[in-house]
Amino acid sequence: MSPTLLDQPLGSLACEIPGATRVFHAFHLDFCCGGHKSLREAAALRGIEPEMVAAELDSLQARGGTQLDWRTEPSTRLIEHILKRYHARHREQLPELIRLACRVEQVHGDRADCPNGLADLLRDMQQELESHMLKEEQILFPMLLSGYARQASAPISVMRFEHDHHGLALEQMEALTHGLTPPEDACNTWRALYRGLNELHDDLMQHIHLENNVLFVADQA
Incomplete structure (x- = not known):
């Protein structure tokens, strides 16, 4: 080792x-x-x-094995990837997850292992993520693409702060869902909900990683 x-x-x-x-x-x-x-x-x-x-x-x-090292790619390409792979995907994921969570809570709300409160948490996440992504799309990313990275320290600090809040929301989501693990007798809707939550969890973590540890670092170097 x-x-x-x-x-x-x-x-x-x-x-x-x-x-x-x-x-x-x-x-x-x-x-x-x-x-x-x-x-x-x-x-x-x-x-x-x-x-x-x-x-x-x-x-x-x-x-061995290979993966694209985004640290060696131009910021323009990374931003395009973030917009297409994560911003667009989150906007697809959350409405359906909210619908599924509402259904599970409506049908199974009297069970101790039901994730009551999950739909409200997802609605909050959707609102906060949409606000966050709009700030990136309308303010931060245009600054970086226009060559004003040196002047972007303030909006980058705001984005990092909001990323921390997204991380806390993911922790709440895990706590409500027993580590994103459905009960053994869960119905198909419940299982579909948790599969989608696992995907959202992994996507959002990778999204934040690419910004915090690659894009923001490169543009502040």
């Missing part, structure tokens, strides 16, 4: 090692909002042996 892995930031490891984000998801390590923390620090905060995570990452490195 490479000891240097333990002292590298999660955000850097997520960029450098193909499949690292999958490992971080499995260990519930926050590589987006918490991407500045070292593997050693982040694992300790979770009560996990950091060597266990490093061993998984070492195994990935030994197997």
